[in-house]
Structures are given as structure tokens and as C-alpha cells.
Amino acid sequence: xxxGNIWRFPYLAxxxxxxxxxxxxxxxALTFGxxxxxxxxxxxxxxxxxxxTAYGVINSKFKWLGGIATIVPFLILPYYCVIGGWxxxxxxxxxxxxxxxxxxxxxxxGFITGEIEPVIMLAVFLAATMFVVIRGVNGGIExxxxxxxxxxxxxxxxxxxxxxxxxxxxxxxxxxLKILVIPTLEGKSLSDVFTVVLDAMGQLFYSVSVxxxxxxxxxxYLKDDDNIVKGVNRIELFDTLVAFLAGVMVIPTVxxxxxxxxxxxxGPGLMFxxxxxxxxxxxxxxxxxxxxxxxxxxxxxxTSSVSILEAVVSSIMDKFTISRxxxxxxxxxxxxxxxxxxxxxxxxxxxxxxxxxGSTAQxxxxxxxxxxxxxxxxxxxxxxxxxxxxxxxxxxxxxxxKNGEKFGxxxxxIVMVKFVxxxxxxxxxxKSLGIMDLIIKAR
Numbered sequence: 001x002x003x004g005n006i007w008r009f010p011y012l013a014x015x016x017x018x019x020x021x022x023x024x025x026x027x028x029a030l031t032f033g034x035x036x037x038x039x040x041x042x043x044x045x046x047x048x049x050x051x052x053t054a055y056g057v058i059n060s061k062f063k064w065l066g067g068i069a070t071i072v073p074f075l076i077l078p079y080y081c082v083i084g085g086w087x088x089x090x091x092x093x094x095x096x097x098x099x100x101x102x103x104x105x106x107x108x109x110g111f112i113t114g115e116i117e118p119v120i121m122l123a124v125f126l127a128a129t130m131f132v133v134i135r136g137v138n139g140g141i142e143x144x145x146x147x148x149x150x151x152x153x154x155x156x157x158x159x160x161x162x163x164x165x166x167x168x169x170x171x172x173x174x175x176x177l178k179i180l181v182i183p184t185l186e187g188k189s190l191s192d193v194f195t196v197v198l199d200a201m202g203q204l205f206y207s208v209s210v211x212x213x214x215x216x217x218x219x220x221y222l223k224d225d226d227n228i229v230k231g232v233n234r235i236e237l238f239d240t241l242v243a244f245l246a247g248v249m250v251i252p253t254v255x256x257x258x259x260x261x262x263x264x265x266x267g268p269g270l271m272f273x274x275x276x277x278x279x280x281x282x283x284x285x286x287x288x289x290x291x292x293x294x295x296x297x298x299x300x301x302x303t304s305s306v307s308i309l310e311a312v313v314s315s316i317m318d319k320f321t322i323s324r325x326x327x328x329x330x331x332x333x334x335x336x337x338x339x340x341x342x343x344x345x346x347x348x349x350x351x352x353x354x355x356x357x358g359s360t361a362q363x364x365x366x367x368x369x370x371x372x373x374x375x376x377x378x379x380x381x382x383x384x385x386x387x388x389x390x391x392x393x394x395x396x397x398x399x400x401x402k403n404g405e406k407f408g409x410x411x412x413x414i415v416m417v418k419f420v421x422x423x424x425x426x427x428x429x430x431k432s433l434g435i436m437d438l439i440i441k442a443r
Contacts, residue, residue, distance in 0.1 A: 002304035003083065004206030006156070006297055009243040010250035011270035012203050014263040016196045018251055019183035022244070025200040029208075029240050032201060032424060034409065035416040036210040036380055038232050039387050042396045044219020045228065051213030052315035054220070055383075059390050065382045066315075068375055069213035073311040075371040076212060077331070078338035079364045080308060081129065084301040085121030085343075086112065086272060091298050094279070094290035102290075103280035108272045118343040126339065129305040130332045133313055134325055145303055152296035153242065159278070159293055160248035166281050168256045176252030179263070191440055198428045202372055207239045211376040211383070213311040220314070228400045229407055253278045268364075271297075309335070342367065356434035373432035381425045388418035 013021045047057040052070045056063030089111060093102050101107060112118055164173040185193070205211050222228065253274045254262050279290035309331060316327040341349065345363025353361045355369050387396055393414045401407050430436040 002206075002209070002307070003080065003087075003297075003301040004203070004209075004304065005239060005243045006246045006300055007083065007268075007271050008206050009203055010246050011267060012199050013180065013247045014251050014254055014270060015267070016199055017184070017188070018179040018247075018263070019181055020185065020188070020193070021196050021200055022180060022247065023183045024197055025203065025243070026240065028197075028200050028204055029236060031412060031416055032421055033204045033208050033210070034232065034236060035413055035421050036204075036383065037208050037215060037235060038228070038400065038413065039383055039396055039417060040210055040215035041219035041222070041228055041232060042399045043383075043387075044216040045222045045224070045226070046395070046399045048220050049216075050220060050314035050318045051216040051311060053318050054216050055386065058395070059386055062382060062386045062390070065379060065386070068379045068382070069211075069216065070312060070315045072212040072371050072375050072379065073214065073308045074331070074334070075338075075367050075375070077305065077308045077312065077335045079342045079367050080301070080305050081126045081335060082118065082122050082339050082342045082364065083268075084125040084129075084298070084305055085118055085123075087294060087298045087301050088121045088125050089117065090272060090276070091291065091294035094287055094294055097287055099276060099279055099287040099290045102272075102276040107276075108269050112269075112343075112346045115344070115347050118346070119340055122339045122343060123336065125301070125305070126332060126336055128302060129309055130328055132302065132306045133309045134328050136324065148296070148299040149303070152300055153245075155292055155296050156242065156245045156249060159275075159289065160245045162282070162289075163249050163252045163278055166253065166256050166278060171256045171259065173252035173256055176255030177248060179255060179260070180247050180251045191437075194427075194431070194436075197424075198431050201424060201428050202376075203243075205372060205376050205380075207243055208235060209307060211380040212308070212371075213315065214307045217311045217314045218307075225403055227403070227405055229405045233408075249278075250274055338367075357432050358434065358437065369432070374429065377425045377429040377432065381422050381429070384417050384422040384425065388422070393417055 009025075013025075043054050043058060044051075047054040049057055052066040053063075055065040055069070090102060093099060164177055166173045188196075209215055219228075222231075250271060251263065254270065257274065257277045275293070276290065279286035279293070282289055309328070312331045313324065313327045316322065316331065317324060320327075342364050345351075349363060351362065353366060355361050355366070357369070357373065359365070359369075361369060387393060396417075397407050397410060397413070407413070427436065430439075
């Protein structure tokens with residue numbers, strides 16, 4: 001359970017109209033997400049290597065994929081830690097009894113455009129990430145997750161239930177839930193639906209942590225007798241459930257306080273703007289619930305940043321045979337420098353840049369675009385070609401079932417990895433590069 005589920009899923013679902021996005025996401029999670037997740041975990045366990053070197057072990061012609069699989073988390077870590085710093089700020093605001101201020105319009109914008117405080121929050125959050133990764137998988141990552149994740153899940157469920165009870169004027173939380181769960185094509189063109197599909201695919205990269213080296217890295221730590229099939233199924237189920245609950249937390253709230261217009265205009269700051277309004281409507285209990293919620297989101301963000309940092313550190317250790325501590329320090333310094341640039345992208349270095357996909361971007365948006373919209377699809381396409389046509393799907397299936405496990409969705413996996421997933425990913429890449437829009441306009 002990471003930041004991608006709680007922060008990214010709700011604002012994309014809100015932007016894309018709720019129900020349609022949810023249905024498409026669920027279908028893709030059981031097909032597209034399953035295919036990439038199974039492939040990467042098995043590659044990791046079979047090679048016992050980090051993402052940087054694992055692809056070359058499978059086939060030397062594809063070792064270039066390892067470079068991309070290392071660059072992606074290297075780019076993501078700085079801005080993930082910036083967002084982690086935002087969560088830290090809100091936790092401090094609520095625990096000090098100032099939650100009502102966070103619910104006011106302009107609070108979030110005022111904070112991120114500051115020149116000093118966002119950098120301080122980034123540094124603190126990144127230091128915590130560094131501390132956990134230095135302790136290693138068993139000493140830091142596993143122990144932290146076992147304690148904090150169940151608590152976060154309970155809290156997410158509680159806030160989601162409360163979000164259904166709020167109202168403002170004629171709008172209610174239950175009406176917002178209907179928008180989330182009931183798909184509609186009203187007012188949607190074919191191009192709009194295609195955009196929703198691509199948004200859902202992009203979200204899957206973050207929800208199940210594929211195409212960024214993380215799952216190969218963690219797969220390399222698995223024992224030969226671990227049940228990969230069962231583990232992948234659990235990740236699918238749990239991540240999808242948490243993403244849905246995050247949508248239930250946020251979308252009814254956005255609908256109640258901002259209407260459908262607010263949903264359509266939603267963006268990365270949605271969680272920081274909508275949920276404080278929910279907590280404010282709880283009265284005295286709001287500060288307590290807000291404190292608990294942002295504490296748990298803080299730890300969820302920490303698990304995400306820890307996984308991303310671990311992917312880079314593991315690659316550095318494998319490639320240069322240096323100690324874990326040295327690898328962590330090197331990557332942390334690089335992430336801090338880039339993270340400061342991201343923070344300054346909202347003030348000293350602010351500019352607006354038109355991306356090929358038509359959106360207007362600042363520094364954080366550009367880094368997200370390069371990693372999520374270009375490099376991750378390229379990496380995923382390369383993985384599908386490697387497994388589907390060179391190493392062959394049986395390499396994955398035989399490794400996953402070598403202890404007698406049953407490989408459900410075997411035929412689906414083969415069809416997806418050889419044909420469907422590469423085509424979908426290519427369309428995603430063409431859309432991200434603006435080429436698909438040019439083709440549609442030409443018609």
C-alpha cells in the first residue's frame with residue numbers, strides 16, 4: 001500500500017469521471033497489471049539480480065532495459081519525496097491543532113510556493129527514507145510494513161465510510177459514491193474514452209509498482225520455495241482494494257464540496273485540498289482523525305519512497321560492488337539535489353512548459369511525464385517483447401510453478417504478454433508523445 005494508491009488514483013478517477021475509470025482500471029488490473037507484475041517478480045527471483053543486471057542475464061541483447069529500469073526510479077524518487085514532504089507538512093499542521101487552516105482555500109498553494117519550508121520537509125522525509133533503506137529489507141522495510149500497513153488500512157476504511165455521510169446543500173457523499181462506481185459514457189467521445197484507458201494503464205504502473213525496477217528487485221529477494229502465484233494474486237487484490245477505498249475517501253468529498261466541476265478540474269493536489277475539508281466537517285474530532293490519517297499516509301509514502309530507493313540502491317550495489325551504506329548515501333544526495341529543484345519549480349524556477357500530450361507542466365510534471373509516460377511504457381514494451389518472443393512465456397510459467405503451484409490465467413498471460421500488452425503500451429506511448437492526437441486530427 002503506497003502513495004500511488006492513496007494520492008494518485010483518486011485524482012485520476014476524479015478527473016476521468018469516476019465510474020468509467022474504475023471499471024477500466026479493474027479490467028486492466030486483472031489482465032495487463034497481472035501480466036507485468038508476474039513477469040517482473042519472476043525475472044527477479046530467477047536471476048537473483050537487481051533490475052540493472054537482471055535483463056541481461058535473461059538475454060544479453062536486452063541488458064539496455066536494465067539501464068531504463070534504473071533511470072526510472074532515479075527520476076521518480078526526488079519528486080515522490082517532495083510529495084512525501086507535503087504529507088509531512090499536513091501531519092504537522094493537524095497534530096498541532098491547526099487542521100481548520102488546512103481546509104481553507106489557498107492553503108496548499110501557499111505552502112508549495114514557499115521557498116524554504118517545502119525544502120525542509122523534503123529533507124526530513126528523505127532522511128527517514130535513507131534510514132530505513134540503510135537497515136536493509138529485513139531490518140527496516142519488512143518490519144515497518146508489517147506494523148503500519150494494517151493500521152493504515154483500518155483508518156482508510158473508517159474515513160471512507162465517514163465520507164459517505166457528509167453533505168453540503170443538495171449534494172451528499174452517497175451521490176459522490178454513485179459517480180465513482182457507476183460508469184457512464186455520457187458526454188464522452190471515443191478520444192475521451194481512450195484517454196481514460198491510458199490514464200488507468202499509467203496508474204497501474206504506480207499501483208503495482210511495475211516498470212520501475214521495484215518488483216524485480218523484491219523478486220530477487222524471494223526464496224526458491226516462495227509461492228509467487230499466490231503472492232502476485234494478493235498484491236493485485238490488496239492494491240486494487242486500497243485504491244478503491246482511497247477513491248471512496250476522496251471522490252464523494254470532492255463532489256460534495258466542489259461538485260462535478262471540481263472533479264473535472266482535479267489534479268495532484270486533490271488529496272491535500274479535499275480531505276482537509278472532510279476532516280473540518282467532523283468538528284472537534286476532525287483534528288484527531290486528520291492527524292491519524294496523515295500519519296498513516298506519511299508512512300504509506302515512506303513505504304513507496306523506500307521501495308523506490310531500494311530499487312536504485314540494489315542496482316548500484318550489484319553494478320559497482322560497494323556497500324549498502326555508500327550506495328544509499330550516493331543516491332540520497334542525488335535525490336536531495338533534484339528534489340530541491342522540484343521544490344523551486346513552484347517558486348524560484350517556476351515556468352510553464354507545453355508537453356507533447358497537450359498538458360502544461362512545471363518541473364515536477366516534466367519529471368513525472370518523462371518517467372511515467374515515456375520511460376515506463378518503453379521499459380514495459382521491452383519486457384513484453386523479451387518474455388513474449390525471445391525468452392518465451394514458458395520461462396515465467398515454469399519458474400512460477402516449479403514447486404507444483406497452479407498458474408491460473410495461463411492462457412491469458414501468454415496472449416497478454418505476446419500481443420495485447422505490447423499493443424496497449426505502444427498506444428500509451430504514442431498518446432504520451434502526442435502522435436496519437438495528430439493521427440486522430442488528421443482523420
